[in-house]
Amino acid sequence: MAKARKDLKGRALWKGECQRTSDKRYVYTYTDAYGKRRGVYANDLAELRKKEQELMKDQFDGIDSAKARNITLNKMFERYIATKYDLRPNTFHTYKYLYWHYVGEVLGKKKLIDLRYADMVHFYFYLIEEKQLKVRSVEYIHIILHSVFEMAIKDEIIRQNPTHGIMAQIKKKTGYSRETKAPLTMAQQQKFMNFTANDPVHMKYVPLFTFYLGTGCRMGEALGLRWDDVDFDNRIIHITHAAKYRPGTDDKAMWTITEPKTKAGIRDIPMIDQVYDALKAEYKVQQERGFTTPTISGMTGFIFVNEEGRLRSPEAINRAIDTITRWCNKEEEQKAQEESREPI
Structure with a gap:
């Protein structure tokens, strides 16, 4: 024996x-x-x-124990993103940018088996408190991480997804709730446009804001609009693409032209008088100044450019809208108080 x-x-x-x-x-x-x-x-x-x-x-x-002990989150993300053949180029680059910009250096070198629910909760609050990200932005990162861990489960590398249920807890603790956005009334639109037209700092945005309100186009569709897409004779605007400001291969932001997400996104929009007049006025300004626009994805002749001939920055546009809204509301509240009425 x-x-x-x-x-x-x-x-x-x-x-x-x-x-x-x-x-x-x-x-x-x-x-x-x-x-x-x-x-x-x-x-x-x-x-x-x-x-x-x-x-x-x-x-x-x-579960493949040996593989689980060795594979890092970075390696798993690379495996995940390599399988996403069906992602639109813009979405693909956005996923890579968000991961490597916010996750890769902080958590990426950790082994999958060492990442627990508590670690991920701590990381999400780190993004909110240290990186000053909004809950909605963290949710985009969560979608990526949740998918990466789900692939690891399917590949029999780990048993549970440590991000499962986290966003519900984050939203509860931060008091987050998605805002229900109500459209502006006609009176509010008129007040907004009147204020913009009479403000020396922001009056340059009048053609763009008139286009927004008169067509309902998304920002990317408006910024991607070219003079070739406008039929003044028949008063028709052809929407066939959008301009997107996204991270490039070297993580530097760049403009690119993308197609609409669905076929319904390709459409013709009739020009109302206000939009027709605004575009005609902008055309005259650029004609006198000289047509100078960037070339993006082989396209040129863009309408909504700044004084230097570059596409207007989405961040600058959003800041302008926020500033105008704040000032306009303050002015309206003062007038309403003086006139003993409710503000518009």
Whole structure:
């Protein structure tokens, strides 16, 4: 009968276990699903047997323990993004930018098996409190991370998704609720446009804002509009593409032209009088100044450019809208108080 092996303290060792005399560490060796010999190590026998139990549970659940111990979040993201053949180019680059800009350096080098729910909650609040991201922006990053961990589960690398249910907790703790945006009334639109037209700083935005209100186009559709897309004779605007400001291959933002997400996005919009007059006025200004626009994705002749002939920045446009709204509301509240009426 074979003599049972024992450790240096005289305790019986199980099959596959041994204790090294050089450093007194315990080792458990086993053969993985691919026939390769592997080992786990521990400083004491109780810790080793806990790891053995985890291995047996992984094997029972079909989890690749060896791979799980080695693969990092960065590596898993690379595997995930390499499979997203159906993503639109703009979405593909946005996913890569968000991950490498906010996740890669902070969490990316950690092993998948070491990331727990608490770690991810802490990371999400780090994005909100330290990086000053809004909850909606964190939600975009969450969509990416949740998908990466789901792929790891399908690949039998981990058992659970540590991001599951986090956004509900984040929204609850931050008091976040998605705003229900109500359209401006006709009186509010008129007040906004009158204020803009009479403000020396922002009057340059009148043609663009008139176009927004008169067509309902998205910002990218408006900024991508060219003179070739405008049929003054028949008073028709052809929407066939949009301009997007997104991260490039070197993480520097750049303009690109994209197609609408759906076929319904390609459409003709009739020009109302206000839009017709605004575009005619802008055409005259550029004609006198000289038509100078950038070339983006092979296209040129863009309508809504600044004094330097560049497309107007979405950030600058949003800041202008916020500033005008704040000043306009303050002025209207003062007038309403003086006239003993409700503000518009």
